Amino acid sequence: MILKQRKESSELLLQRVLSWRLKSFSAKDHRRLFKMEKGFAGEQAFDNWAVQLPKDWLQIQDLWLQKDDSPFQIDSLVISPTFLFLFEVKNYEGDYEYKDQRFYSLNSSEVKNPLNQLERNESLLRQWFQLHNIKHPQITSFIIFINPNFYLFLPRPKSPTFVFPNQLNRFLEKLTQQTGSINQSHKNIASQLLSSQLSESPFFKQPTFKEREYKNGLYCKYCFSFNLSPLGRMTKCRNCFKTEKLHQSISRSIEDYQTLFPNSFITTNKIYDWCNIPTINKRSIGRILTTNYKRIGQTKGAYYI
Numbered sequence: 001m002i003l004k005q006r007k008e009s010s011e012l013l014l015q016r017v018l019s020w021r022l023k024s025f026s027a028k029d030h031r032r033l034f035k036m037e038k039g040f041a042g043e044q045a046f047d048n049w050a051v052q053l054p055k056d057w058l059q060i061q062d063l064w065l066q067k068d069d070s071p072f073q074i075d076s077l078v079i080s081p082t083f084l085f086l087f088e089v090k091n092y093e094g095d096y097e098y099k100d101q102r103f104y105s106l107n108s109s110e111v112k113n114p115l116n117q118l119e120r121n122e123s124l125l126r127q128w129f130q131l132h133n134i135k136h137p138q139i140t141s142f143i144i145f146i147n148p149n150f151y152l153f154l155p156r157p158k159s160p161t162f163v164f165p166n167q168l169n170r171f172l173e174k175l176t177q178q179t180g181s182i183n184q185s186h187k188n189i190a191s192q193l194l195s196s197q198l199s200e201s202p203f204f205k206q207p208t209f210k211e212r213e214y215k216n217g218l219y220c221k222y223c224f225s226f227n228l229s230p231l232g233r234m235t236k237c238r239n240c241f242k243t244e245k246l247h248q249s250i251s252r253s254i255e256d257y258q259t260l261f262p263n264s265f266i267t268t269n270k271i272y273d274w275c276n277i278p279t280i281n282k283r284s285i286g287r288i289l290t291t292n293y294k295r296i297g298q299t300k301g302a303y304y305i
């Protein structure tokens, strides 16, 4: 049973919008976004695998907790009759080597050792349970390497904590070899975890860029070019020649505005300037806003939520 479903983090949603809106979005920023997208895709792939776990087991995807001043994030937590499983998912691709407790990617240098992160999470979770006086099944943690194009050169003996893509079927068999069933005490643990979770990463910060640092206007949803020409109720991209309904294109720009300026009221004037389409008047923008949002106030100071 999935008690909490994974969704894109606010940080990922923001970085996506910044990638096409921010004039100074650098190659380094693109690499960072790519890494985030890859991590998220890996976690989703793991979620797809985890649907095979017994239906009554309790799954919590992407859990943020805090113990004293230390926030920690668990990619996936599963409560089974006998164990509480922690899964740390890595979407690494290519060849890596694990040597002397360190991780190296074969074409570059040392990377963060995911075991350290896992051990920290496990320790903080144990302390968190202790602090709240919660009895729990034995905690068992795994690092799941989900990408089929990942290979790790390992010294013997192999760490039982690592699970590789070609082991996932056997791993599932091993995990589910337990008797007993989920009872009320398991459900209580899950509900205490969920009621204590942070709503999102405490490290997330709203952007502080000024409006002039962003590209305004409409953009193509296929190639992200801002080089569009309005054609009646449609827009046509001059770069990839694809078309889109104008009101859909405007709606996406309004969503971008909300992501970038979450504390700013949406008004017809602001969106008119933000969309910057010479062939469209303010009344049409107002109509789109009225259709999709709730209008507060009737006068010139009206805004939308």
Ligand SMILES: [Zn+2]
Residues within 6 Å of the ligand: 220, 221, 222, 223, 224, 225, 237, 238, 239, 240, 241, 242
């Ligand atoms: Zn295009």
